[in-house]
Amino acid sequence: MNRCFQNPKSKLPQMPGRPQLRYSRCLRRINESREALRNGDSSFPLPVVSGRWMTIADFVEYMFVPEHVAMKKLSGRTHYQAILKHVLTPEEVDRMFQVDAETSKTKLSAVPNWPYLSNVRLRDARPDDVQRLISAALAHGYSTQTVTHIRNVINAIFAHAQKKQWFTGANPASLVTLPEMTRKEAHALTLAQAKEVLQVMHYPEKEMTLIAILTSMNVAEICGLQWKRVNLTEAWSNTDGEPIPPRTIAVRQQWYRGELGSVSRKSRNRNLPIPETLLPILLGLSQRAKFTGPDDFVLVSQAGTPISENRIAARRLKPIGRDLQMPWLSWHVFRRTHTTLAHEFGMRFQDRMAMMAHSESA
Incomplete structure (x- = not known):
């Protein structure tokens, strides 16, 4: 289970009175719904019908991966799995794709202070959130091609959220700035x-x-x-x-x-x-x-x-x-x-x- 939901009170925002109580109840319902979904009970209603408290990690795990990524061929699924590890924590992505951490050949771990989008509320996501992630990737030496892949995967997440009416407004990924692509020389043999x-x-x-x-x-x-x-x-x-x-x-x-x-x-x-x-x-x-x-x-x-x-x-x-x-x-x-x-x-x-x-x- 996602660590941020193991102890909900530790992640509660400082909101006095009834809003704090509503947020606590919502987190409890999310935990209950997650357990039901993992146990195969799809009839249990997802508690965030309005999308008010759903995080990007929640949406990716319960909607984007099963409804969009799972429809792709192996090459497409592999691509999404690899790129998502720069958007959400690698541990979360491994869980979503049911990867056994003990036998996995790729041991990518979470980068300290990396601006993962995991806990950003879906409805509150802004271009600045995506731009911050893109800037961090460039600062760590990622190629323009890899950064473009990251932007495109985030774009696909929000396009699916718009399609399912879980997100309104402009797609945050479509408004970020990317560096100009510098392509390597294309070689061929004489x-x-x-x-x-x-x-x-x-x-x-x-x-x-x-x-x-x-x-x-x-x-x-x-x-x-x-x-x-x-x-x-x-x-x-x-x-x-x-x-x-x-x-x-x-x-x-x-x-x-x-x-x-x-x-x-x-x-x-x-x-x-x-x-x-x-x-x-x-x-x-x-x-x-x-x-x-x-x-x-x-x-x-x-x-x-x-x-x-x-x-x-x-x-x-x-x-x-x-x-x-x-x-x-x-x-x-x-x-x-x-x-x-x-x-x-x-x-x-x-x-x-x-x-x-x-x-x-x-």
Whole structure:
């Protein structure tokens, strides 16, 4: 239970007479309602129908998370969980997302004197409250991108509160000032750099790199690719009632943070012709001794599990980047390389990639 409600009297404002009594009763009703909700009794009425005493933490826990965040895909839920820890205390957010503090890998603790919005009454929230939080984040060295994420999450909280008629007036987050975004240089490999990188790569990062450059698939889609959605033949195939054209990769799912799910956006649902360069690589993978069933993944660990993009990036990709004086090397760079090379050479760049791939495998 939230510490600020374990001993309500310790948090009471100094209001004499009947207002003090009303506030005390409201806190007691909040505690009763919280217990009922946690015990699965949704019929117990939330005691702050007018929103008079509801804090931002209350609203986020009992309305925003279950009604808005829970509807998102895993990537969206993960994003909200991470950013909310800068808006509310990390302990509160862990409780809201039912994170076991003992087993959690991310041990973020509350920052002393951080202007958390937890105990700000929802109805009383002002742009100054949000601006104070943004200023603290900038003072602690947060990037403009992270600060923008914080502002956007707060904006989503109050937009939901407005939608549910728990907050009236202008959205406080929409009135705060953010510094100008300074974007990092967007890197892409030249053909010479691509050859240099491929020369020192091994399985699976080499195959991941080739697939990304040749098809523009992102790394989550590559790691989540299963054989049932790869048609290497000259005839049409059928997977889960869906026809797949000859020599085509049907991108439908992705492997993200240890979970297989649908791709991030419907527009990412697509059929990609398999380039001639990539075909022999996929054929070779399909002929390995095991893990070639329809539900097996194209790229697997020794145990047959999907590849961990973060582990491969940390253990293989980043060291390669440092050794080759390319510290910016990342999975996204390979996708950008596809766009750059295709623009520069047309699809003829795939023929050049074919020569590189064959020379490196020889």
